[in-house]
Amino acid sequence: MLEVRGIHTYYGLSHILFDVSLTVNQGEVVCILGRNGAGKSTLMRSIMGLTPPKQGSIIYQGREVTGLKPHLLARRGMGYVPDDRRVFADLTVGENLEVVARPAAGGRGWDKERVYEFFPPLKDIDGRQAGYLSGGEQQMLTIGRALMTNPSFLLLDEPTEGLAPLVVKMLAQQIGRFKDEGLTVLLAEQNQEVALSLGDRGYIIDNGVIRYQGDIQDLRANQEIRRKYLMV
Amino acid sequence: MDATSHITLASLAQQVLVGLSRTTILFIVSSGLSLILGVLRIPNLSHGSLYMIGAFVTYSAAVFIGGSTGFWLALIIAPAVVALLSLAVERGLLRFLYDREHLMLLLFTFALTLVFGDLVKLIWGSDYRSLTAPPLLQGSFDLAGLPFPRYNLFLLLLGPLVALGLWLLTNKTKIGKLAKAAAVDREMVAAMGINVSWVFAAVFCIGCFLAGLGGALVAPTQNITQGMDHTIIMEAFLIVIIGGLGNMWGALLGALIFGLTDAIGILVWPQFAIVFPYVAVVVVLVFRPKGLLQSTW
Ligand SMILES: Nc1ncnc2c1ncn2[C@@H]1O[C@H](COP(=O)(O)OP(=O)(O)O)[C@@H](O)[C@H]1O
Ligand SMILES: [Mg+2]
Numbered sequence: 001m002l003e004v005r006g007i008h009t010y011y012g013l014s015h016i017l018f019d020v021s022l023t024v025n026q027g028e029v030v031c032i033l034g035r036n037g038a039g040k041s042t043l044m045r046s047i048m049g050l051t052p053p054k055q056g057s058i059i060y061q062g063r064e065v066t067g068l069k070p071h072l073l074a075r076r077g078m079g080y081v082p083d084d085r086r087v088f089a090d091l092t093v094g095e096n097l098e099v100v101a102r103p104a105a106g107g108r109g110w111d112k113e114r115v116y117e118f119f120p121p122l123k124d125i126d127g128r129q130a131g132y133l134s135g136g137e138q139q140m141l142t143i144g145r146a147l148m149t150n151p152s153f154l155l156l157d158e159p160t161e162g163l164a165p166l167v168v169k170m171l172a173q174q175i176g177r178f179k180d181e182g183l184t185v186l187l188a189e190q191n192q193e194v195a196l197s198l199g200d201r202g203y204i205i206d207n208g209v210i211r212y213q214g215d216i217q218d219l220r221a222n223q224e225i226r227r228k229y230l231m232v
Numbered sequence: 233m234d235a236t237s238h239i240t241l242a243s244l245a246q247q248v249l250v251g252l253s254r255t256t257i258l259f260i261v262s263s264g265l266s267l268i269l270g271v272l273r274i275p276n277l278s279h280g281s282l283y284m285i286g287a288f289v290t291y292s293a294a295v296f297i298g299g300s301t302g303f304w305l306a307l308i309i310a311p312a313v314v315a316l317l318s319l320a321v322e323r324g325l326l327r328f329l330y331d332r333e334h335l336m337l338l339l340f341t342f343a344l345t346l347v348f349g350d351l352v353k354l355i356w357g358s359d360y361r362s363l364t365a366p367p368l369l370q371g372s373f374d375l376a377g378l379p380f381p382r383y384n385l386f387l388l389l390l391g392p393l394v395a396l397g398l399w400l401l402t403n404k405t406k407i408g409k410l411a412k413a414a415a416v417d418r419e420m421v422a423a424m425g426i427n428v429s430w431v432f433a434a435v436f437c438i439g440c441f442l443a444g445l446g447g448a449l450v451a452p453t454q455n456i457t458q459g460m461d462h463t464i465i466m467e468a469f470l471i472v473i474i475g476g477l478g479n480m481w482g483a484l485l486g487a488l489i490f491g492l493t494d495a496i497g498i499l500v501w502p503q504f505a506i507v508f509p510y511v512a513v514v515v516v517l518v519f520r521p522k523g524l525l526q527s528t529w
Contacts, residue, residue, distance in 0.1 A: 074425030086420045088413035100424035
Protein backbone atom coordinates (compact mmCIF):
# COMPACT_ATOMS: atom_id res chain seq x y z
CA MET A 1 0.00 0.00 0.00
CA LEU A 2 2.63 2.50 1.16
CA GLU A 3 6.35 2.50 1.06
CA VAL A 4 8.43 5.33 2.46
CA ARG A 5 12.04 5.14 1.34
CA GLY A 6 14.72 7.05 3.16
CA ILE A 7 13.01 10.41 3.46
CA HIS A 8 14.52 13.56 4.93
CA THR A 9 12.05 16.26 5.92
CA TYR A 10 12.71 19.84 6.99
CA TYR A 11 10.76 22.74 8.42
CA GLY A 12 12.60 25.59 6.80
CA LEU A 13 16.18 24.96 7.78
CA SER A 14 15.57 22.59 10.67
CA HIS A 15 16.12 19.00 9.69
CA ILE A 16 13.41 16.88 11.36
CA LEU A 17 13.28 13.43 9.74
CA PHE A 18 16.47 11.53 9.00
CA ASP A 19 16.43 8.71 6.47
CA VAL A 20 13.03 7.43 7.56
CA SER A 21 11.75 4.30 5.84
CA LEU A 22 8.59 2.36 6.51
CA THR A 23 6.16 0.02 4.86
CA VAL A 24 2.44 -0.43 5.30
CA ASN A 25 0.82 -3.42 3.64
CA GLN A 26 -2.74 -3.61 2.43
CA GLY A 27 -5.14 -4.25 5.29
CA GLU A 28 -2.63 -3.62 8.07
CA VAL A 29 -2.80 -1.31 11.04
CA VAL A 30 0.71 0.03 11.55
CA CYS A 31 1.61 2.11 14.59
CA ILE A 32 4.23 4.77 14.94
CA LEU A 33 5.20 5.24 18.54
CA GLY A 34 7.37 8.01 19.85
CA ARG A 35 7.65 10.69 22.46
CA ASN A 36 6.33 14.18 22.02
CA GLY A 37 8.46 15.94 19.41
CA ALA A 38 9.90 12.70 18.02
CA GLY A 39 8.66 13.44 14.50
CA LYS A 40 5.44 11.42 14.24
CA SER A 41 3.34 14.30 12.93
CA THR A 42 6.08 15.37 10.57
CA LEU A 43 6.15 11.86 9.13
CA MET A 44 2.37 11.94 8.66
CA ARG A 45 2.60 15.36 7.02
CA SER A 46 5.37 14.14 4.74
CA ILE A 47 3.25 11.24 3.54
CA MET A 48 0.20 13.46 3.00
CA GLY A 49 2.24 15.89 0.92
CA LEU A 50 1.76 18.75 3.38
CA THR A 51 5.46 18.97 4.20
CA PRO A 52 7.08 17.17 1.27
CA PRO A 53 10.43 15.52 1.99
CA LYS A 54 13.53 17.06 0.47
CA GLN A 55 15.10 13.66 -0.15
CA GLY A 56 13.89 10.11 -0.50
CA SER A 57 10.72 8.86 -2.06
CA ILE A 58 7.20 7.80 -1.23
CA ILE A 59 5.50 5.02 -3.15
CA TYR A 60 1.75 4.74 -2.77
CA GLN A 61 -0.33 2.03 -4.39
CA GLY A 62 2.65 1.11 -6.51
CA ARG A 63 3.24 4.61 -7.84
CA GLU A 64 5.79 7.24 -6.99
CA VAL A 65 3.90 10.10 -5.34
CA THR A 66 6.72 12.15 -3.83
CA GLY A 67 5.96 15.84 -4.17
CA LEU A 68 2.36 15.29 -5.25
CA LYS A 69 -0.09 17.91 -3.95
CA PRO A 70 -2.21 16.92 -0.93
CA HIS A 71 -5.54 17.18 -2.76
CA LEU A 72 -4.33 14.76 -5.42
CA LEU A 73 -3.14 12.29 -2.80
CA ALA A 74 -6.50 12.59 -1.06
CA ARG A 75 -8.24 11.84 -4.34
CA ARG A 76 -6.14 8.71 -4.65
CA GLY A 77 -7.62 7.47 -1.41
CA MET A 78 -5.44 8.92 1.32
CA GLY A 79 -7.44 10.08 4.31
CA TYR A 80 -5.85 12.38 6.86
CA VAL A 81 -6.76 13.04 10.48
CA PRO A 82 -4.43 15.75 11.82
CA ASP A 83 -3.02 15.77 15.34
CA ASP A 84 -4.52 19.10 16.34
CA ARG A 85 -8.11 18.25 15.23
CA ARG A 86 -8.63 21.26 12.98
CA VAL A 87 -12.34 20.98 12.32
CA PHE A 88 -13.78 23.66 10.05
CA ALA A 89 -14.82 25.82 12.99
CA ASP A 90 -17.20 28.13 11.10
CA LEU A 91 -19.22 25.28 9.61
CA THR A 92 -21.71 23.05 11.36
CA VAL A 93 -20.95 19.43 12.13
CA GLY A 94 -23.07 18.30 9.19
CA GLU A 95 -21.45 20.79 6.84
CA ASN A 96 -17.98 19.66 7.89
CA LEU A 97 -18.90 16.24 6.60
CA GLU A 98 -20.88 17.29 3.53
CA VAL A 99 -18.36 19.66 1.96
CA VAL A 100 -15.63 17.04 1.68
CA ALA A 101 -17.87 14.14 0.61
CA ARG A 102 -16.52 12.07 -2.24
CA PRO A 103 -18.42 8.98 -3.40
CA ALA A 104 -16.76 5.61 -2.98
CA ALA A 105 -15.23 3.97 -6.03
CA GLY A 106 -17.37 0.89 -5.49
CA GLY A 107 -19.83 -0.41 -2.93
CA ARG A 108 -21.78 1.67 -0.48
CA GLY A 109 -18.88 3.54 1.06
CA TRP A 110 -19.17 6.23 3.65
CA ASP A 111 -21.82 8.91 3.70
CA LYS A 112 -23.14 11.20 6.40
CA GLU A 113 -25.68 8.67 7.67
CA ARG A 114 -23.03 6.01 8.02
CA VAL A 115 -20.63 8.32 9.81
CA TYR A 116 -23.44 9.13 12.25
CA GLU A 117 -24.08 5.42 12.75
CA PHE A 118 -20.39 4.96 13.41
CA PHE A 119 -20.19 7.91 15.83
CA PRO A 120 -23.73 8.25 17.23
CA PRO A 121 -22.94 11.31 19.41
CA LEU A 122 -22.35 13.34 16.24
CA LYS A 123 -25.88 12.78 15.03
CA ASP A 124 -27.37 14.81 17.87
CA ILE A 125 -25.15 17.80 17.18
CA ASP A 126 -25.53 17.85 13.39
CA GLY A 127 -26.47 21.53 13.38
CA ARG A 128 -23.95 22.78 15.91
CA GLN A 129 -21.06 24.96 14.87
CA ALA A 130 -17.93 22.83 14.95
CA GLY A 131 -15.91 25.46 16.78
CA TYR A 132 -17.99 24.85 19.89
CA LEU A 133 -17.48 21.10 20.23
CA SER A 134 -15.72 19.25 23.02
CA GLY A 135 -12.37 17.61 22.31
CA GLY A 136 -13.91 14.18 21.91
CA GLU A 137 -16.61 15.45 19.58
CA GLN A 138 -14.03 17.28 17.48
CA GLN A 139 -11.95 14.14 17.21
CA MET A 140 -14.95 12.09 16.09
CA LEU A 141 -15.70 14.79 13.57
CA THR A 142 -12.19 14.91 12.07
CA ILE A 143 -12.20 11.14 11.75
CA GLY A 144 -15.70 11.22 10.29
CA ARG A 145 -14.64 13.95 7.90
CA ALA A 146 -11.74 11.84 6.65
CA LEU A 147 -14.09 8.86 6.22
CA MET A 148 -16.40 11.02 4.06
CA THR A 149 -13.64 11.13 1.43
CA ASN A 150 -13.89 7.34 1.26
CA PRO A 151 -10.21 6.62 1.79
CA SER A 152 -8.53 3.29 1.31
CA PHE A 153 -5.58 4.36 3.44
CA LEU A 154 -6.05 6.37 6.60
CA LEU A 155 -3.43 8.46 8.39
CA LEU A 156 -4.46 8.88 12.03
CA ASP A 157 -2.30 11.29 13.99
CA GLU A 158 -2.68 10.84 17.75
CA PRO A 159 -6.46 10.48 17.76
CA THR A 160 -6.62 9.89 21.52
CA GLU A 161 -4.38 12.74 22.62
CA GLY A 162 -5.78 14.79 25.49
CA LEU A 163 -9.09 12.96 25.70
CA ALA A 164 -10.88 11.50 28.70
CA PRO A 165 -10.29 7.76 29.31
CA LEU A 166 -13.84 6.83 28.44
CA VAL A 167 -13.63 8.66 25.12
CA VAL A 168 -10.24 7.10 24.41
CA LYS A 169 -11.76 3.67 24.96
CA MET A 170 -14.66 4.37 22.62
CA LEU A 171 -12.38 5.77 19.90
CA ALA A 172 -9.97 2.86 20.19
CA GLN A 173 -12.86 0.46 19.79
CA GLN A 174 -14.10 2.23 16.66
CA ILE A 175 -10.62 2.49 15.17
CA GLY A 176 -10.35 -1.25 15.71
CA ARG A 177 -13.35 -1.65 13.41
CA PHE A 178 -11.59 0.03 10.47
CA LYS A 179 -9.72 -3.19 9.81
CA ASP A 180 -12.98 -5.01 9.20
CA GLU A 181 -13.94 -2.26 6.80
CA GLY A 182 -10.89 -3.10 4.75
CA LEU A 183 -9.16 0.16 5.62
CA THR A 184 -5.39 0.26 5.88
CA VAL A 185 -4.31 2.46 8.77
CA LEU A 186 -1.14 4.25 9.78
CA LEU A 187 -1.61 5.30 13.39
CA ALA A 188 0.68 7.66 15.28
CA GLU A 189 0.30 7.33 19.03
CA GLN A 190 1.89 8.24 22.31
CA ASN A 191 -0.64 6.11 24.12
CA GLN A 192 1.14 2.74 24.13
CA GLU A 193 -1.85 0.84 25.39
CA VAL A 194 -4.02 1.94 22.49
CA ALA A 195 -1.28 1.38 19.93
CA LEU A 196 -0.33 -2.05 21.23
CA SER A 197 -3.93 -3.19 21.29
CA LEU A 198 -4.77 -2.02 17.76
CA GLY A 199 -1.65 -2.48 15.71
CA ASP A 200 -0.35 -5.35 13.62
CA ARG A 201 3.14 -3.93 13.44
CA GLY A 202 4.89 -1.03 15.05
CA TYR A 203 7.70 1.44 14.50
CA ILE A 204 9.41 3.49 17.14
CA ILE A 205 10.65 6.90 16.14
CA ASP A 206 12.91 9.09 18.22
CA ASN A 207 14.52 12.39 17.29
CA GLY A 208 13.48 11.88 13.69
CA VAL A 209 15.10 8.47 13.34
CA ILE A 210 13.39 5.07 13.22
CA ARG A 211 14.83 3.10 16.16
CA TYR A 212 12.82 -0.07 16.05
CA GLN A 213 10.43 -1.96 13.85
CA GLY A 214 8.65 -5.21 14.37
CA ASP A 215 5.48 -7.11 15.11
CA ILE A 216 3.24 -5.84 17.86
CA GLN A 217 3.80 -9.00 19.93
CA ASP A 218 7.55 -8.44 19.87
CA LEU A 219 7.10 -4.82 20.77
CA ARG A 220 4.77 -5.74 23.58
CA ALA A 221 7.34 -8.20 24.88
CA ASN A 222 10.28 -5.85 24.49
CA GLN A 223 9.93 -3.70 27.59
CA GLU A 224 13.49 -2.49 27.43
CA ILE A 225 13.20 -0.79 24.08
CA ARG A 226 9.92 0.77 25.04
CA ARG A 227 11.43 2.13 28.23
CA LYS A 228 14.38 3.52 26.33
CA TYR A 229 12.46 5.40 23.65
CA LEU A 230 8.99 5.95 24.98
CA MET A 231 9.30 6.77 28.66
CA VAL A 232 9.09 10.46 29.30
CA MET B 233 -26.12 77.55 13.11
CA ASP B 234 -26.66 79.45 9.92
CA ALA B 235 -25.61 76.51 7.82
CA THR B 236 -28.08 74.15 9.44
CA SER B 237 -31.11 76.42 9.52
CA HIS B 238 -32.55 75.17 6.22
CA ILE B 239 -32.79 71.55 7.35
CA THR B 240 -36.28 70.22 7.60
CA LEU B 241 -37.41 66.77 8.54
CA ALA B 242 -38.41 66.05 4.96
CA SER B 243 -35.07 67.13 3.55
CA LEU B 244 -33.30 65.06 6.16
CA ALA B 245 -35.38 62.02 5.26
CA GLN B 246 -34.73 62.62 1.59
CA GLN B 247 -31.02 62.97 2.11
CA VAL B 248 -30.92 59.83 4.25
CA LEU B 249 -32.61 57.90 1.47
CA VAL B 250 -30.18 59.26 -1.08
CA GLY B 251 -27.37 58.28 1.26
CA LEU B 252 -28.79 54.80 1.60
CA SER B 253 -28.91 54.32 -2.13
CA ARG B 254 -25.29 55.38 -2.43
CA THR B 255 -24.63 52.88 0.35
CA THR B 256 -25.83 50.16 -2.00
CA ILE B 257 -23.00 50.79 -4.42
CA LEU B 258 -20.44 51.14 -1.65
CA PHE B 259 -21.70 47.90 -0.11
CA ILE B 260 -21.58 45.96 -3.36
CA VAL B 261 -18.02 47.04 -4.09
CA SER B 262 -16.78 46.64 -0.50
CA SER B 263 -18.36 43.25 -0.01
CA GLY B 264 -16.42 41.98 -3.02
CA LEU B 265 -13.21 43.42 -1.63
CA SER B 266 -13.97 41.94 1.78
CA LEU B 267 -14.76 38.52 0.34
CA ILE B 268 -11.39 38.34 -1.39
CA LEU B 269 -9.63 39.70 1.66
CA GLY B 270 -11.33 37.21 3.95
CA VAL B 271 -10.86 34.06 1.90
CA LEU B 272 -7.73 34.62 -0.19
CA ARG B 273 -6.17 37.03 2.31
CA ILE B 274 -5.27 39.34 -0.53
CA PRO B 275 -5.81 43.10 -0.24
CA ASN B 276 -6.80 43.56 -3.85
CA LEU B 277 -5.76 47.09 -4.74
CA SER B 278 -7.00 46.59 -8.29
CA HIS B 279 -10.57 46.22 -7.06
CA GLY B 280 -11.20 49.89 -7.81
CA SER B 281 -9.81 49.47 -11.32
CA LEU B 282 -12.25 46.65 -11.96
CA TYR B 283 -15.05 48.92 -10.77
CA MET B 284 -13.89 51.54 -13.26
CA ILE B 285 -13.70 48.98 -16.05
CA GLY B 286 -17.20 47.87 -15.08
CA ALA B 287 -18.45 51.42 -15.54
CA PHE B 288 -16.73 51.88 -18.92
CA VAL B 289 -17.93 48.53 -20.23
CA THR B 290 -21.46 49.39 -19.11
CA TYR B 291 -21.24 52.60 -21.10
CA SER B 292 -19.93 50.90 -24.23
CA ALA B 293 -22.33 47.97 -24.06
CA ALA B 294 -25.33 50.24 -23.42
CA VAL B 295 -24.39 52.52 -26.30
CA PHE B 296 -23.60 49.64 -28.64
CA ILE B 297 -26.86 47.81 -28.04
CA GLY B 298 -28.84 50.99 -27.59
CA GLY B 299 -32.12 51.86 -25.96
CA SER B 300 -33.43 50.66 -22.63
CA THR B 301 -32.51 47.10 -23.50
CA GLY B 302 -28.95 48.25 -23.93
CA PHE B 303 -28.82 49.55 -20.39
CA TRP B 304 -30.37 46.49 -18.80
CA LEU B 305 -28.16 44.11 -20.73
CA ALA B 306 -25.12 46.22 -19.94
CA LEU B 307 -25.84 45.78 -16.23
CA ILE B 308 -25.32 42.06 -16.73
CA ILE B 309 -22.63 42.16 -19.40
CA ALA B 310 -20.26 44.53 -17.58
CA PRO B 311 -19.90 42.55 -14.35
CA ALA B 312 -19.58 39.36 -16.41
CA VAL B 313 -16.78 40.89 -18.49
CA VAL B 314 -15.03 42.03 -15.32
CA ALA B 315 -15.43 38.57 -13.78
CA LEU B 316 -13.94 36.91 -16.87
CA LEU B 317 -11.05 39.36 -16.88
CA SER B 318 -10.39 38.60 -13.24
CA LEU B 319 -10.56 34.88 -13.88
CA ALA B 320 -7.95 35.23 -16.61
CA VAL B 321 -5.70 37.21 -14.28
CA GLU B 322 -6.20 34.74 -11.45
CA ARG B 323 -5.54 31.61 -13.53
CA GLY B 324 -2.81 33.22 -15.57
CA LEU B 325 -0.84 34.97 -12.86
CA LEU B 326 -2.23 35.32 -9.37
CA ARG B 327 -2.55 31.63 -8.53
CA PHE B 328 1.19 31.18 -8.82
CA LEU B 329 1.66 33.66 -6.00
CA TYR B 330 -0.62 32.17 -3.32
CA ASP B 331 2.27 30.67 -1.41
CA ARG B 332 4.33 33.84 -1.56
CA GLU B 333 4.50 36.44 1.17
CA HIS B 334 1.86 39.11 1.57
CA LEU B 335 4.00 41.89 0.21
CA MET B 336 4.34 40.08 -3.12
CA LEU B 337 0.58 39.78 -3.43
CA LEU B 338 0.08 43.41 -2.53
CA LEU B 339 2.66 44.53 -5.07
CA PHE B 340 1.08 42.30 -7.67
CA THR B 341 -2.36 43.84 -7.22
CA PHE B 342 -0.75 47.29 -7.28
CA ALA B 343 0.86 46.42 -10.60
CA LEU B 344 -2.57 45.39 -11.82
CA THR B 345 -4.00 48.83 -11.03
CA LEU B 346 -1.37 50.35 -13.32
CA VAL B 347 -2.03 47.84 -16.07
CA PHE B 348 -5.80 48.22 -15.83
CA GLY B 349 -5.49 52.01 -15.73
CA ASP B 350 -3.52 51.95 -18.98
CA LEU B 351 -5.91 49.45 -20.48
CA VAL B 352 -8.79 51.85 -19.89
CA LYS B 353 -6.80 54.71 -21.40
CA LEU B 354 -5.97 52.56 -24.40
CA ILE B 355 -9.54 51.48 -25.08
CA TRP B 356 -11.60 54.51 -24.04
CA GLY B 357 -9.07 57.34 -24.28
CA SER B 358 -8.87 59.97 -21.60
CA ASP B 359 -12.25 61.66 -22.17
CA TYR B 360 -14.99 61.12 -19.70
CA ARG B 361 -18.25 59.42 -20.68
CA SER B 362 -21.73 59.79 -19.39
CA LEU B 363 -24.64 57.46 -19.59
CA THR B 364 -28.31 58.17 -18.98
CA ALA B 365 -30.51 55.67 -17.25
CA PRO B 366 -33.46 54.28 -19.23
CA PRO B 367 -36.71 56.30 -19.06
CA LEU B 368 -38.16 53.95 -16.46
CA LEU B 369 -35.45 55.01 -14.02
CA GLN B 370 -35.24 58.66 -14.99
CA GLY B 371 -36.70 61.58 -13.13
CA SER B 372 -38.07 61.69 -9.65
CA PHE B 373 -41.19 60.94 -7.76
CA ASP B 374 -42.70 62.85 -4.94
CA LEU B 375 -41.66 61.93 -1.44
CA ALA B 376 -43.48 63.99 1.18
CA GLY B 377 -43.22 67.07 -0.98
CA LEU B 378 -39.62 66.60 -2.04
CA PRO B 379 -38.38 64.94 -5.21
CA PHE B 380 -36.71 61.55 -4.82
CA PRO B 381 -34.80 60.22 -7.83
CA ARG B 382 -36.16 56.98 -9.26
CA TYR B 383 -32.70 55.65 -9.90
CA ASN B 384 -31.92 55.90 -6.20
CA LEU B 385 -35.05 53.94 -5.42
CA PHE B 386 -33.84 51.28 -7.85
CA LEU B 387 -30.53 51.12 -5.99
CA LEU B 388 -32.32 50.96 -2.65
CA LEU B 389 -34.29 47.94 -3.79
CA LEU B 390 -31.28 46.25 -5.31
CA GLY B 391 -29.05 46.53 -2.21
CA PRO B 392 -30.95 44.06 -0.03
CA LEU B 393 -31.24 41.66 -2.99
CA VAL B 394 -27.49 41.60 -3.45
CA ALA B 395 -26.98 41.16 0.30
CA LEU B 396 -29.41 38.25 0.30
CA GLY B 397 -27.70 36.70 -2.71
CA LEU B 398 -24.32 36.96 -1.03
CA TRP B 399 -25.66 35.48 2.16
CA LEU B 400 -27.11 32.53 0.26
CA LEU B 401 -23.88 32.09 -1.64
CA THR B 402 -21.67 31.99 1.44
CA ASN B 403 -23.98 30.00 3.70
CA LYS B 404 -26.01 27.73 1.48
CA THR B 405 -23.76 26.69 -1.38
CA LYS B 406 -20.93 24.21 -1.32
CA ILE B 407 -18.46 26.68 -2.77
CA GLY B 408 -19.41 29.21 -0.09
CA LYS B 409 -18.91 26.70 2.70
CA LEU B 410 -15.62 25.53 1.26
CA ALA B 411 -14.55 29.16 1.00
CA LYS B 412 -15.36 29.70 4.67
CA ALA B 413 -13.34 26.62 5.59
CA ALA B 414 -10.42 27.54 3.32
CA ALA B 415 -10.35 31.08 4.70
CA VAL B 416 -9.31 29.67 8.05
CA ASP B 417 -7.45 26.48 7.16
CA ARG B 418 -6.64 26.03 3.48
CA GLU B 419 -4.21 23.19 4.19
CA MET B 420 -6.89 21.08 5.84
CA VAL B 421 -9.31 21.70 2.97
CA ALA B 422 -6.65 20.55 0.53
CA ALA B 423 -5.93 17.44 2.62
CA MET B 424 -9.59 16.48 2.18
CA GLY B 425 -9.13 16.28 -1.57
CA ILE B 426 -10.37 19.70 -2.55
CA ASN B 427 -8.40 21.78 -5.01
CA VAL B 428 -8.21 24.97 -2.99
CA SER B 429 -6.79 26.80 -5.97
CA TRP B 430 -10.16 26.52 -7.74
CA VAL B 431 -12.04 27.57 -4.64
CA PHE B 432 -9.88 30.69 -4.61
CA ALA B 433 -10.43 31.26 -8.31
CA ALA B 434 -14.19 31.14 -7.82
CA VAL B 435 -14.10 33.48 -4.84
CA PHE B 436 -11.81 35.93 -6.60
CA CYS B 437 -14.08 35.88 -9.59
CA ILE B 438 -17.20 36.51 -7.50
CA GLY B 439 -15.50 39.32 -5.60
CA CYS B 440 -14.43 40.99 -8.83
CA PHE B 441 -17.89 40.48 -10.30
CA LEU B 442 -19.17 42.62 -7.45
CA ALA B 443 -16.64 45.34 -8.29
CA GLY B 444 -17.90 45.26 -11.87
CA LEU B 445 -21.52 45.35 -10.73
CA GLY B 446 -20.79 48.38 -8.56
CA GLY B 447 -19.20 50.10 -11.54
CA ALA B 448 -22.16 49.24 -13.74
CA LEU B 449 -24.66 50.61 -11.23
CA VAL B 450 -22.76 53.82 -10.65
CA ALA B 451 -22.40 54.51 -14.38
CA PRO B 452 -25.63 56.55 -14.85
CA THR B 453 -25.10 58.55 -11.66
CA GLN B 454 -21.79 60.24 -12.40
CA ASN B 455 -19.22 60.91 -15.07
CA ILE B 456 -17.32 57.81 -16.05
CA THR B 457 -13.71 58.89 -15.88
CA GLN B 458 -10.17 57.85 -15.29
CA GLY B 459 -9.51 58.29 -11.61
CA MET B 460 -12.83 56.93 -10.43
CA ASP B 461 -10.83 53.87 -9.41
CA HIS B 462 -8.83 55.86 -6.85
CA THR B 463 -11.81 57.29 -5.03
CA ILE B 464 -13.65 54.02 -4.73
CA ILE B 465 -10.70 51.90 -3.66
CA MET B 466 -9.94 54.27 -0.82
CA GLU B 467 -13.56 54.30 0.30
CA ALA B 468 -13.91 50.56 -0.05
CA PHE B 469 -10.83 49.84 2.01
CA LEU B 470 -11.98 52.20 4.75
CA ILE B 471 -15.38 50.53 4.79
CA VAL B 472 -13.86 47.08 5.03
CA ILE B 473 -11.52 48.22 7.79
CA ILE B 474 -14.23 49.80 9.94
CA GLY B 475 -16.57 46.88 9.31
CA GLY B 476 -14.04 44.17 10.18
CA LEU B 477 -11.74 42.60 7.58
CA GLY B 478 -13.39 39.81 5.65
CA ASN B 479 -16.75 40.19 7.37
CA MET B 480 -19.63 40.52 4.92
CA TRP B 481 -21.99 42.16 7.41
CA GLY B 482 -19.14 44.41 8.42
CA ALA B 483 -18.97 45.62 4.83
CA LEU B 484 -22.68 46.38 4.97
CA LEU B 485 -22.37 48.22 8.28
CA GLY B 486 -19.29 50.12 7.11
CA ALA B 487 -21.01 51.11 3.86
CA LEU B 488 -24.04 52.32 5.81
CA ILE B 489 -21.89 54.47 8.07
CA PHE B 490 -19.92 55.83 5.16
CA GLY B 491 -22.91 56.47 2.92
CA LEU B 492 -25.06 58.03 5.60
CA THR B 493 -22.46 60.33 7.10
CA ASP B 494 -21.62 61.44 3.57
CA ALA B 495 -25.26 62.21 2.85
CA ILE B 496 -25.83 64.02 6.11
CA GLY B 497 -22.61 65.95 5.66
CA ILE B 498 -23.91 67.27 2.34
CA LEU B 499 -27.00 68.48 4.09
CA VAL B 500 -25.36 69.96 7.16
CA TRP B 501 -22.22 71.51 5.81
CA PRO B 502 -21.99 71.12 2.04
CA GLN B 503 -18.54 72.70 1.62
CA PHE B 504 -16.97 70.19 3.97
CA ALA B 505 -19.26 67.23 3.32
CA ILE B 506 -16.37 65.07 2.24
CA VAL B 507 -14.86 65.27 5.72
CA PHE B 508 -17.82 63.63 7.47
CA PRO B 509 -17.34 60.00 6.45
CA TYR B 510 -13.64 60.21 7.24
CA VAL B 511 -14.37 61.58 10.68
CA ALA B 512 -16.79 58.70 11.18
CA VAL B 513 -14.03 56.28 10.20
CA VAL B 514 -11.67 57.82 12.72
CA VAL B 515 -14.29 57.71 15.46
CA VAL B 516 -15.01 54.04 14.77
CA LEU B 517 -11.33 53.15 14.76
CA VAL B 518 -10.66 55.00 18.00
CA PHE B 519 -13.28 52.92 19.77
CA ARG B 520 -12.99 49.70 17.76
CA PRO B 521 -9.50 49.52 16.28
CA LYS B 522 -10.22 46.08 14.80
CA GLY B 523 -13.47 47.16 13.19
CA LEU B 524 -17.06 46.90 14.31
CA LEU B 525 -17.68 43.24 13.59
CA GLN B 526 -15.41 40.29 13.98
CA SER B 527 -12.64 40.19 11.45
CA THR B 528 -11.70 36.87 9.87
CA TRP B 529 -8.02 37.81 10.07
N1 LIG C 1 5.88 23.94 11.93
C1 LIG C 1 7.05 23.62 12.51
N2 LIG C 1 8.13 24.41 12.31
C2 LIG C 1 9.32 24.10 12.87
N3 LIG C 1 9.54 23.03 13.63
C3 LIG C 1 8.50 22.21 13.86
C4 LIG C 1 7.21 22.47 13.31
N4 LIG C 1 6.38 21.48 13.71
C5 LIG C 1 7.13 20.65 14.47
N5 LIG C 1 8.39 21.07 14.56
C6 LIG C 1 9.49 20.41 15.27
O1 LIG C 1 9.69 19.16 14.66
C7 LIG C 1 9.97 18.16 15.62
C8 LIG C 1 9.02 17.02 15.44
O2 LIG C 1 7.72 17.45 15.71
P1 LIG C 1 6.43 16.55 15.46
O3 LIG C 1 6.57 15.87 14.16
O4 LIG C 1 5.25 17.39 15.68
O5 LIG C 1 6.58 15.50 16.65
P2 LIG C 1 5.47 14.53 17.27
O6 LIG C 1 4.29 14.54 16.39
O7 LIG C 1 6.14 13.21 17.34
O8 LIG C 1 5.18 15.06 18.64
C9 LIG C 1 9.86 18.84 16.98
O9 LIG C 1 11.16 19.11 17.41
C10 LIG C 1 9.13 20.11 16.70
O10 LIG C 1 9.57 21.13 17.55
MG1 LIG D 1 2.34 15.16 16.87
